[in-house]
Amino acid sequence: xxxxxxxxxxxxxxxxxxxxxxxxxGRIPPLGALLNPVTGAWALAGKPxxxxxxxxxxxxxNPVKVIFDDRAVPHIFATTEEDAYRALGYVVARxxxxxxxxxxxxxxGTLTELIGTRAFPxxxxxxxxxxxxxxxxxxxxxxxxxxxxLALDAYADGVNxxxxxxxxxxxxxxxxxLNRRPSRWEPRYTSYFLMRMSLTLGYxxxxxxxxxxxxxxxxxxxxxxxxxxxxxxxxxxxxxxxxPRYDFRKLPPPxxxxxxALRVSEAREQMLDALMVFGHRLPSGDGVGSNNWAVAPSRSxxxxxxxxxxxxxxxxLPSVWYEAHLSVPGKLxxxxxxxxxxxxxxxxxxxxxxxxxxxxxxxxxxxxAETVDDAARPSKYLLDGTWLPLQKRVxxxxxxxxxxFRTDTTxxxxxxxxxxxxxxxxxxxxxxxxxxxxxxxxxxxxxxxSVDEWLAAMQxxxxxxxxxxxxxxxxxxxxxxxxxxxxxxxxxxxxxxxxGSKSASDWKGFLPLEREPFAKNPSQGYLxxxxxxxxxxxxxxxxxxxxxxSPWRAMRINRDLRADSAFTPDKIRxxxxxxxxxxxxxxxxxxxxxxxxxxxAGRGDRELKTSEKFLAEWDRQYTKSSxxxxxxxxxxxxxxxxxxxxxxxxxxxxxxxxxxxxxQSVLLELMSDPGSVWWDxxxxxxxxxxxxxxxxxxxRAALRxxxxxxxxxxSAKWEWSARRKANIRHLLRINSFSRLGIxxxxxxxxxxxxxxxxxxxxxxxxVVELGPEIRAWGVYPGGQSGNPASAFYADxxxxxxxxxxxxxxxxxxxxxxxxxxxxxxxxxxxQ
Amino acid sequence: MxxxxxxxxxxxxxxxxxxxxxxxxxxxxxxAMLWGVLQKDLASSPIQAGLGxxxxxxxxxxxxxxxxxxxxxxxLSGALGIPAPALVLVTLLIPFALTWSMTILSTxxxxxxxx
Numbered sequence: 001x002x003x004x005x006x007x008x009x010x011x012x013x014x015x016x017x018x019x020x021x022x023x024x025x026g027r028i029p030p031l032g033a034l035l036n037p038v039t040g041a042w043a044l045a046g047k048p049x050x051x052x053x054x055x056x057x058x059x060x061x062n063p064v065k066v067i068f069d070d071r072a073v074p075h076i077f078a079t080t081e082e083d084a085y086r087a088l089g090y091v092v093a094r095x096x097x098x099x100x101x102x103x104x105x106x107x108x109g110t111l112t113e114l115i116g117t118r119a120f121p122x123x124x125x126x127x128x129x130x131x132x133x134x135x136x137x138x139x140x141x142x143x144x145x146x147x148x149x150l151a152l153d154a155y156a157d158g159v160n161x162x163x164x165x166x167x168x169x170x171x172x173x174x175x176x177x178l179n180r181r182p183s184r185w186e187p188r189y190t191s192y193f194l195m196r197m198s199l200t201l202g203y204x205x206x207x208x209x210x211x212x213x214x215x216x217x218x219x220x221x222x223x224x225x226x227x228x229x230x231x232x233x234x235x236x237x238x239x240x241x242x243x244p245r246y247d248f249r250k251l252p253p254p255x256x257x258x259x260x261a262l263r264v265s266e267a268r269e270q271m272l273d274a275l276m277v278f279g280h281r282l283p284s285g286d287g288v289g290s291n292n293w294a295v296a297p298s299r300s301x302x303x304x305x306x307x308x309x310x311x312x313x314x315x316x317l318p319s320v321w322y323e324a325h326l327s328v329p330g331k332l333x334x335x336x337x338x339x340x341x342x343x344x345x346x347x348x349x350x351x352x353x354x355x356x357x358x359x360x361x362x363x364x365x366x367x368x369a370e371t372v373d374d375a376a377r378p379s380k381y382l383l384d385g386t387w388l389p390l391q392k393r394v395x396x397x398x399x400x401x402x403x404x405f406r407t408d409t410t411x412x413x414x415x416x417x418x419x420x421x422x423x424x425x426x427x428x429x430x431x432x433x434x435x436x437x438x439x440x441x442x443x444x445x446x447x448x449x450s451v452d453e454w455l456a457a458m459q460x461x462x463x464x465x466x467x468x469x470x471x472x473x474x475x476x477x478x479x480x481x482x483x484x485x486x487x488x489x490x491x492x493x494x495x496x497x498x499x500g501s502k503s504a505s506d507w508k509g510f511l512p513l514e515r516e517p518f519a520k521n522p523s524q525g526y527l528x529x530x531x532x533x534x535x536x537x538x539x540x541x542x543x544x545x546x547x548x549x550s551p552w553r554a555m556r557i558n559r560d561l562r563a564d565s566a567f568t569p570d571k572i573r574x575x576x577x578x579x580x581x582x583x584x585x586x587x588x589x590x591x592x593x594x595x596x597x598x599x600x601a602g603r604g605d606r607e608l609k610t611s612e613k614f615l616a617e618w619d620r621q622y623t624k625s626s627x628x629x630x631x632x633x634x635x636x637x638x639x640x641x642x643x644x645x646x647x648x649x650x651x652x653x654x655x656x657x658x659x660x661x662x663x664q665s666v667l668l669e670l671m672s673d674p675g676s677v678w679w680d681x682x683x684x685x686x687x688x689x690x691x692x693x694x695x696x697x698x699x700r701a702a703l704r705x706x707x708x709x710x711x712x713x714x715s716a717k718w719e720w721s722a723r724r725k726a727n728i729r730h731l732l733r734i735n736s737f738s739r740l741g742i743x744x745x746x747x748x749x750x751x752x753x754x755x756x757x758x759x760x761x762x763x764x765x766x767v768v769e770l771g772p773e774i775r776a777w778g779v780y781p782g783g784q785s786g787n788p789a790s791a792f793y794a795d796x797x798x799x800x801x802x803x804x805x806x807x808x809x810x811x812x813x814x815x816x817x818x819x820x821x822x823x824x825x826x827x828x829x830x831q
Numbered sequence: 832m833x834x835x836x837x838x839x840x841x842x843x844x845x846x847x848x849x850x851x852x853x854x855x856x857x858x859x860x861x862x863a864m865l866w867g868v869l870q871k872d873l874a875s876s877p878i879q880a881g882l883g884x885x886x887x888x889x890x891x892x893x894x895x896x897x898x899x900x901x902x903x904x905x906x907l908s909g910a911l912g913i914p915a916p917a918l919v920l921v922t923l924l925i926p927f928a929l930t931w932s933m934t935i936l937s938t939x940x941x942x943x944x945x946x
Contacts, residue, residue, distance in 0.1 A: 003939070010877075010935035017928040021856060028911065032856035035922045037891035039855060042922070045903035046895030177910060736909020789903045 029179035039168035041176045044789040047169060050824035056831040057161035059154070060086060066826040067817055069809050072784035072792040074826075075325040077814050081147075082154040084326045085343040087828055089158025089185075092322055096340040096786045097182055098172040099318055100159070100189070102731055103341055107192035107199075108132040113398050114180055115732070117405055120397060127395040128410055130417050131199065134433040135191040141435055148439040152187035155343035159185035172786060174732060180400065190439065193341040198432035200313070201359045202464025202483075206547035207367070207495040209660050217646050218255030225251070225647075225662040226547045228493060229537040231669040234551040234558060236467060236479060236529040238522045239536035242562060244555050248669045253677045254646045288312060288760050289549060289753050290358035291576075292467065293528035293557055296521065297475040301566040304771040305471040308572045309347055309356025312753070313763040315728040317738055317794060319782030321764050325810065326446075334446045335810050337764050337780065344442050347764060349776055349810075352449040353472045354768035358529045360465035360481045360517075363545035365430035366488070366507075368415055368500030372425050381413050381425075382501045390418070413500070427500055429507065431484040436462030451476040451520065458482050459513055467517075467529040473770045478520035479527045481534045485511035485544060492543040515542055526561040530554040530751075550665035552749035555582035569767045569777060576752060576765050577803035583664060583749035584620040584632060590671050591635060592616055594695035603696070611635075611699035614713055622747035624721035627713060629747055633723075634706050636664075638698035643667065645682055664749070720747065726801065727758035728781055730788075737788045742801050765805060777805035836879060839870070843883020847926065848891050856925070859884055863930040867937020876938070881931030885923040892922070 019025075021032035034040050050068050062079040064087045069075065074091045078084040093100065105111045109126035111119035126132065142149045163182055175182060206226055214222035233245040291310040297303045313320055324345065325335035336348015347356045372378035373387060380387040391412040396404045411418045418427040437460060444457030454470045455478060461468075465483025486507040488494050498505040517534035519527055532551035534544055559582070560575055561567075595612035598604055604612075615635070618628030640661045647658035661667075670678055674691035681689050703713075710717035721743035730737035744761075746752040752762050766778040781800040785792040799806065811817045843862060850858025863880055870876035893900050908918035 006935060007939045010932040010939075013928050014932035014936060017925060017932060021925060021929065031921070031925055035925060036851065036856050037888050037922070038852050041907055042892055042900070042903070045899045173907075173910070734910045736906045788906050789899065 024179065029177060033179075034176055041173055043169035044173055044787055047787070047789070049791055052825050054827045054829065055090075055161075055165065056829045057086070057090060057158065057165075058831045059157040059161075060828055060830045063830070064828040065814050066091060066828065067814050068823040068826070069817060070821045070823055071323070071796075071806060071809075072823060073323045073325065073809070075327065075809065075811060075814065075817065077327045079328065081328050081332055082150055083828075084328050084332065085151045085154040086158040086161070088324060088326060088338070088343060089155035089160075090162045090828065091158075091324070091826070092338070092340050093159040093162040093185070094170075095784055096318055096322060097159075097162070097166075098174040099731060099786055100185065100341045101183055102174075103196060104185075104189035104192045107135060107196045109395070110398070112405075113400055113402070115178055115400075117397075117399055120406065123397060124408065127397075127408065128417055128419060129199070129428070129430075130393070130410065130412070130433060131195045132192060133393065135195040136188060138195075138436055139188040139191040142437065142439070146440070147443050148437065149187070151343040151443060152190050152439065155190065156185050156187040173737075173788060177732075177734075178400075190342055193339055194438050195432060197339075198464045200464075201466075202362075202364055202432050203430070206363060206545065207497065209547060210495050211497065212660050213647060213662075215258050216254075216649065218252075218258060220252040221254045223252075224249070225666055226495065227666065228495065228543065228546040230533045230548045230551060230663075230665055232551050232555070232665045233536050234532060234554045235517075235536045236481065236527075236532065236534040236554075237517045237519045237536070237539070238524055238527070239539060242524075244551065244558075245536075246669075246672075248672045250673050251666075251670055251676060251678055257650060288755060289531045289553055291528070291530045291553055291557060291751055292356045292358050292469040292479075293526060293561060293572075294469055294471045294477040294479075295561065295567045295572075296477050296525040299525040299561070299565045299567055300769075301568050302769065302771055303475075304473070304769055305475050305477055306567055306569060306572055307349075307354045307356065307469065307471040307477075307766075307768045307770070308576060309354075309469075309764065309766040309768075310576050310752070311347065311357060311359075311763055312761055315726060315759055315761050315763065315781055317728050317730045317782050317788075318786040319763065319780045321780045321782075323778070323780070323784065323808075327812070332447060333812070335776070335808060336766070337778075342439075342442070344439075344446055346442060347766065348446075349768045349770075349774055350446065350448075351473075351774060352770075353451065353454055353470055354766075354770060354774070354776070355445060355454060355468060355470040356766060357466040357468050359531055360467050360483065360534065361531050361545055361549060362465045362481070362483065362485060363494040363543070364432070364463065364465065364484065364486060365428060366486070366494055366498055368413075368427045368429070368498045368505060370413060370418055370425045370427050370500035375420075375423065375425075378411065378425065381418070381427075383414075384501075384503050388414070415500070415506070429486075431465075431486060431510075432463045434462065434484060436460075436484070438462065450474060451478045454478075455480060455520075467531075467534070469527060469529065471768070471770050473772070473774075475770075476521055477527050479518070479529060481517040481529075481544075482513075483516075485516070485542070487511060488543065492541075493546070494543060495546040511542060515540070517544070524562070525565070526558075528554060528557045528561060530557060547663065550583065550663045550668075550749065552582040552586075552664070553751050553753065556580060556751055569769050569775065572767045573765075573777065573803070573805050576762070576767075577745060578751045579621040579623050579626075579745050579747075581620055581622060581747065581750050584618075584622075586668050587636065587664075587671075588615060588618065588620055588632065591695050591699065594692035595699055597692045598696040603693075605700070607700040607703055608696055610713075611703045614703070615699070622720055622724075622745060622750050624719065624743055624745050626720045627718035629720040630710070630718050630723045631702060631706055631713070633748065634702035635699050638701045638705075639667070639695060642681065642694050642698055642701075643670070643678065646678065720745075724754050724756075725758050726754065726761055726781070728794075728797065729759060739794050739797055742797065744801055745803070762800070765800070767805060774810055776808040776810060778808050779805050836875060839876070839879040840883045840886065843880050843930075844886035844890060847884045847887030847930070851887065851891060856929075859926050859929045860933055862887075863933030864937045866930070867934045868941055870934075870938075877931045877934040880934040881927040884926035884930035888923060888926045892919075 024030040064078040109123040210226040294307040321337040334350040336345040371382040373380040393410040397406040415429040441461040448454035530553035533548040644658040726742040764780045768776040783792040866880035904915040908915040
């Protein structure tokens with residue numbers, strides 16, 4: 001080759017290599033910075049794990065000692081609370097900086113600036129709901145000299161101290177892949193995170209399901225299928241009964257479809273779809289749910305109260321939780337889990353009390369059909385005959401480079417944001433958008449020294465409504481479903497559609513604290529909640545919500561709690577992973593009875609006999625090796641499909657399955673009426689089916705489907721561990737950063753329920769014994785570090801999936817931590 | 832490869848490692864320019880510089896904990912949607928390609944300047 005030719009080739013190679021190195025290609029970031037072995041992504045593999053360090057950070061009043069134990073949990077020893085929050089901000093940012101920014105941007109609706117325009121649908125939802133605007137109002141309303149504001153400021157100082165000190169090799173991998181740099185943290189972002197939790201937990205709208213069913217089977221039937229009160233009463237607030245009560249009634253027969261309701265329903269469904277974040281709907285009731293329970297000293301072996309916390313959320317890597325211990329002598333000594341971005345412990349314990357939460361599933365949002373002056377470009381809306389101006393909020397969406405790629409205008413009535421869906425303008429009122437100060441409550445709760453002090457600290461808590469369970473060393477236990485419960489006009493129900501043109505449709509106020517679901521030291525000696533209806537409707541006329549999750553988990557928990565007066569922390573731990581199912585206990589006997597009746601009537605073919613025998617062998621436990629658990633789930637799918645044929649949208653032959661099915665407690669209610677017209681399949685004109693015929697046919701169909709999908713029932717493919725797995729996805733859905741296909745014990749409606757997609761589950765399990773010295777155990781599915789190359793990224797998943805808990809260190813002083821359990825020491829000094 | 836060539840490759844590797852520590856990937860360009868200007872063997876010096884640069888980066892990659900590097904290679908390559916060996920290859924190809932091509936261009940530039 002000539003020298004000239006060689007030079008030309010070299011020039012081409014150089015230009016190509018430089019373009020990859022400097023500019024990247026498509027979604028691939030510049031490779032020079034990404035693959036540089038010293039400061040690029042590779043550096044994360046060689047990054048020292050929790051090095052011993054002395055660091056000067058601004059704002060610190062006195063030195064702070066942080067000791068990381070062998071589980072990478074920081075024990076923060078400070079002399080002032082603000083210094084403790086500052087140190088917490090520093091260490092959480094060091095471990096979870098990208099997660100913190102992603103979460104705050106998700107609320108702000110600025111994800112597009114970080115991860116590109118593909119995040120526009122999610123941002124659009126956040127902006128349309130006005131999440132950041134509401135969070136900003138809450139932040140602005142804080143007392144700037146109050147404990148919460150000072151905590152938020154100090155925490156932000158700590159986060160920014162880490163950002164300022166961070167070297168190129170410390171930048172989290174996600175920023176490198178996105179070719180972005182971390183943004184500075186502002187105190188208001190804590191409010192953003194709490195607002196995000198309201199969207200996750202406090203956005204329940206049964207009225208859509210009810211309306212959809214009304215469109216298909218009429219109002220009376222819809223009221224029974226989406227009932228205000230659960231047909232099985234096992235409430236959170238003890239009702240004096242020692243067993244669940246079955247308030248079963250005959251379901252009204254389906255009437256002709258209501259086409260008007262169908263039209264409205266479809267419009268609203270579209271709006272609700274638009275409101276779903278990341279296009280992800282929460283799974284249905286049997287697959288989700290948090291639990292908490294506490295036993296009084298009278299029911300524990302040690303004669304000390306024991307508390308169990310088991311909140312369920314989306315399973316992600318890194319985890320939504322971060323474990324920490326804050327110690328400020330004479331003022332604060334608290335441990336447990338915090339959300340990255342929140343200064344303080346959200347679920348945990350101090351030297352005197354322990355507390356935890358489950359979601360209340362209350363109905364806290366309503367939609368209003370508005371009348372506007374111009375359907376295409378409205379500027380006014382009608383209220384009591386007067387045209388009122390619509391507020392406008394201009395939203396600019398920016399790409400990573402900062403250029404505006406889209407501008408939207410959000411319209412607001414006095415109720416909240418308004419959107420046009422299929423020609424109708426609908427506005428939303430939602431308690432999460434109301435003024436509130438949750439941070440004050442969390443800070444107060446950490447300082448409480450008794451159940452009463454904790455309840456007092458939490459009484460101004462607004463959203464999302466939580467079943468807060470607390471126990472103290474004095475042997476007291478209490479639970480209260482605290483938050484803003486709207487008081488509606490008329491019947492008080494919120495599962496209906498409101499006329500926006502009348503102020504009479506507006507909320508009348510909020511339920512006073514004394515009418516919230518509550519119990520303290522009940523004679524039964526225990527308290528429990530599992531997202532079920534909180535109060536027996538015979539004891540109150542207040543409306544808290546509708547279409548409640550079937551109380552299977554509560555039934556199982558309460559059954560165990562009633563049966564034992566010698567609980568130990570380990571028994572409580574085992575309960576958290578109990579593979580038994582009240583749902584299976586309820587349905588299996590009916591299925592077997594139906595199959596045997598059909599066989600006795602001469603309609604028992606080989607398929608039915610095999611099915612009956614197979615199901616009868618089941619111990620009704622969702623253990624990993626169970627084959628019948630998979631069969632039972634197939635049967636229940638078939639039962640739903642065949643029973644609720646009336647709920648298939650006319651003309652929807654492609655899908656052929658109901659768009660919505662009632663809660664399983666309603667199905668059980670129907671099972672008590674074997675001759676109901678609901679059992680008749682509308683598709684078979686010459687036969688009137690009965691319950692037993694439908695159930696028997698469901699068993700046959702399930703067996704056929706199972707054999708087709710998994711092979712012979714003896715095959716390992718039938719085993720529950722092959723059918724149900726946990727999928728713990730990375731926040732950006734990067735598979736190699738995720739842990740997928742983890743076999744788990746438990747199934748729909750067990751105490752640790754699991755969803756079919758495996759992305760939801762127990763996000764933190766905790767047991768605390770409140771003796772003279774607090775003893776606590778816990779685990780979450782993930783690890784403390786957000787760095788996928790770290791040994792602490794996913795180190796707890798194995799224990800979590802096996803139902804094991806780590807004993808949590810809770811030293812009174814740094815000297816109490818044994819050297820053998822210390823990973824590293826970090827000393828923060830004044831700058 | 833004779834002893835002198837091997838020495839040159841190792842020298843380039845050490846210089847690359849030091850310069851990458853100091854100024855990042857731009858150090859590759861500095862190495863290439865140095866080689867292009869200082870080396871007289873026009874046929875082999877670009878290859879020596881390229882191999883040396885790739886070797887320098889390889890040493891930096893495995894210097895702390897080779898096992899952590901290998902396991903992270905699988906994780907990182909998954910995030911980029913390519914096999915782990917390909918990612919390692921790309922990581923080494925960058926210093927090779929940049930340094931090899933820049934050395935040739937530097938050599939030519941030196942020649943033009945002399946004229």
